[in-house]
Structures are given as C-alpha cells and as structure tokens.
C-alpha cells in the first residue's frame with residue numbers, strides 16, 4: 001500500500017469516527033426544547049405530588065411559581081435560551097429539613113418523568129450530572 005493510499009484511508013477512518021462521535025442534536029433539543037421541558041416539568045410535578053414519600057412537603061407551596069422556576073432552571077441547565085429568575089437552591093430549601101431519602105425520591109420521580117417523555121438516557125444523565133452538585137445546598141446537614 002502506497003503512503004498516499006495509507007494516508008487517504010487514515011483520513012477516511014478519521015472522518016468516519018468523527019461522524020460517529022459528532023454531537024447529535026444539542027441537549028436542549030433532546031429535551032424537546034421549551035415545549036418539551038414544560039411537558040417534562042408537568043410530568044415531574046404530577047409524580048412528586050402523588051409520591052407519598054415527599055408530597056406533604058409541597059402542600060403549602062405556590063405550585064405555579066415552582067412550575068415556572070423549574071422550567072426556567074431545567075431549560076438553562078440543558079443549554080436552552082432561558083434565564084433562571086428564582087432564588088438560589090440554598091435560599092429556597094433552607095429550613096425545609098430535606099433528607100437524603102427525600103432528595104433520592106425526587107430524583108427517582110424526575111427519571112420516571114424523563115422516561116415518560118422519551119428523553120434518551122444519555123441526555124437524562126447529562127441533566128442529572130448538572131443537578132447533582134445542587135445536592136449540598138438542598139439536603140439539610
């Protein structure tokens with residue numbers, strides 16, 4: 001095999017592997033854009049409010065505000081054109097005595113909601129990885 005032939009097949013291999021690893025749709029698109037995120041948050045809140053492990057903690061909450069802040073936050077975290085206008089995670093969860101078990105229950109409900117929306121597992125994991133560091137501001141010490 002001549003050197004030029006070798007180089008051109010190497011080039012082809014590189015091109016093919018670049019295609020294989022090229023980002024598919026962006027993360028925001030994989031969440032269905034703004035309408036997809038609105039539908040996801042609705043699925044999440046339905047599950048949380050039916051989840052007897054944590055539902056009581058939302059009894060006194062302004063759910064319209066919570067819905068809107070979650071849409072903004074998830075949209076921003078997945079790289080969408082949104083601005084989160086809510087309070088910090090520390091401010092909004094202070095004094096709520098949220099436990100590790102509560103946090104895990106909510107994450108389970110979120111995964112179930114993402115599954116119901118048909119969001120690919122890899123995209124789900126990218127959002128979860130961005131939410132994970134918030135744990136320290138949400139769970140009470």
Ligand code: HEM
Nearest residue numbers: 054057058061069070073086087092098102103106131138
């Ligand atoms: C990754 C996990 C979580 C995220 C991203 C998150 C996000 C948020 C956001 C964006 C708000 C609205 C803030 C605002 O109004 O400015 C909020 C409020 C609230 N969250 Fe969470 N949260 C998480 C976990 C939890 C858990 C595990 C619980 C309890 C089981 C919880 C209970 C609440 C309650 C009760 C409020 C309303 C507080 C109030 O209005 O005074 N959150 N959360």
